[in-house]
Amino acid sequence: MMGAGSRTLLKGLGDLPAMHFGYAAEARIAGIPCRATRVSFVGELGWELRVANTDAPMLFDALRGAGAVPLGHYALDGCRLETGFKHWGHELGPMVTSLEAGLAFTIDWGKDCIGSAALLKQRSEGVRQRLVLMRIVGDALMLHDEPVFEAGRHMGMTTSGGRGPRTGLNLCFAMVETARGETLTQTCARAFIVRVAGQDYPATPLRRAPFDPEGKRMRA
Structure with missing residues (x-):
């Protein structure tokens, strides 16, 4: 409810x-x-x-x-996209680390656990791929697994997509390659395109979720 x-x-x-x-x-x-x-x-x-x-x-x-x-399924999914929420099985899974998914704030670095050594190594060296929320320019039907390009080079795939009911924006999450040490701000300054049904659409990475990025409404 x-x-x-x-x-x-x-x-x-x-x-x-x-x-x-x-x-x-x-x-x-x-x-x-x-x-x-x-x-x-x-x-x-x-x-x-x-x-x-x-x-x-x-x-x-x-x-x-x-x-x-x-609330319809696509509207539900569109709401969580414009709020910047990741979905298990699309954005999150056993092959994606918390650092790659932008969830470093959930990690207690003072505790030892399965995978902690790998996470510490990745934190020290920097991620080689990063999950980013993107705004798509145009009426592309965004679903998932659409290829993402930068200057003609394949850089990754979308993980999910849809239109935000409250913002009206066409959005997607995508996992893209990054240079070692590249910050989120640097990733968001890059110019991507997403290919859907053979047509290319400009994709602008978003530094923050377009709807209530501070989560004030759900904590009211």
């Missing part, structure tokens, strides 16, 4: 405990016991509600009756 009015709607249907972003608590919505987790995949205030399978239809009907409207 996501959106600026989600707190008001849920409280109107029952007992929604106060909680900070990233926390979970037991709740009762429309008389149905559930576990509410305050997270967001779309960059908006919201909760994920976990209920027993048998209770899910009743909860769904109660939310619809209170004015909630289902």
